[in-house]
Amino acid sequence: MVKENLQEVIHNMEIACKNSGRDMKDVTLIAVSKTKPNDLIMEVYESGIRDFGENKVQDLVKKSEELPKDIRWHMIGHLQTNKVRQLLGNTVLIHSIDSIRLADTIDTEAKKKNIHVDGLLEINVAKEASKYGFIEDELEEVLPIFARYKNLHIKGFMTIAPNVDDAEENREIFKKLKKMSVDINQKNYDNIEVRFLSMGMTGDYVVALEEGADFVRVGTGIFGKR
Numbered sequence: 049m050v051k052e053n054l055q056e057v058i059h060n061m062e063i064a065c066k067n068s069g070r071d072m073k074d075v076t077l078i079a080v081s082k083t084k085p086n087d088l089i090m091e092v093y094e095s096g097i098r099d100f101g102e103n104k105v106q107d108l109v110k111k112s113e114e115l116p117k118d119i120r121w122h123m124i125g126h127l128q129t130n131k132v133r134q135l136l137g138n139t140v141l142i143h144s145i146d147s148i149r150l151a152d153t154i155d156t157e158a159k160k161k162n163i164h165v166d167g168l169l170e171i172n173v174a175k176e177a178s179k180y181g182f183i184e185d186e187l188e189e190v191l192p193i194f195a196r197y198k199n200l201h202i203k204g205f206m207t208i209a210p211n212v213d214d215a216e217e218n219r220e221i222f223k224k225l226k227k228m229s230v231d232i233n234q235k236n237y238d239n240i241e242v243r244f245l246s247m248g249m250t251g252d253y254v255v256a257l258e259e260g261a262d263f264v265r266v267g268t269g270i271f272g273k274r
């Protein structure tokens with residue numbers, strides 16, 4: 049089942065790339081394996097996927113210890129500062145940097161471990177009260193702060209689009225994040241390079257790819273309901 053689901057997702061991604069003149073090699077599917085057991089994760093691994101996403105530090109660390117070492121683990125969930133130390137060294141990319149306090153902690157802990165950490169800023173594009181992340185209006189004030197970090201490097205933006213029935217409703221959200229990335233790159237903030245957009249989930253990854261997603265995060269579409 050999981051392997052068939054995965055093939056379908058990859059097929060849909062190929063069509064989306066083709067339709068928007070993009071190269072499949074330039075986009076990355078993150079299989080969101082949160083709450084899922086290792087045997088299912090291994091099925092996806094055996095089909096060639098190496099990028100997996102988790103939203104809880106304990107689960108990510110545990111799975112990274114138990115599963116093959118060439119898996120790239122992406123931290124996609126809200127991150128508490130007291131969990132940062134445990135996470136660092138186990139993740140290839142933190143998608144969910146949603147406050148300066150968290151960024152401060154990541155940089156400090158990375159310094160202690162003498163490692164460099166890549167992160168994405170979570171942007172609450174639709175300004176939903178229920179969601180974490182920076183809103184567009186505060187970016188001008190917030191982005192210069194990242195220049196002070198020596199060990200944390202910002203490589204792009206992530207967003208969780210609203211839960212909608214028709215993915216087309218989120219097209220404007222993805223367009224807007226893409227536009228923000230272009231605008232902000234032109235401003236050349238120190239230590240901020242918006243190279244990667246992490247956007248699109250099971251319900252809307254095709255639309256997100258058409259609008260410029262570099263990472264799509266698909267859970268249910270591969271592993272089934274949680």
Ligand SMILES: *Cc1c(COP(=O)(O)O)cnc(C)c1O
Nearest residue numbers: 080103124249250265266267268
């Ligand atoms: C759970 C989760 C996903 C995957 O959601 P699906 O709808 O199951 O594909 C993607 N991104 C984040 C941040 C998540 O927490």
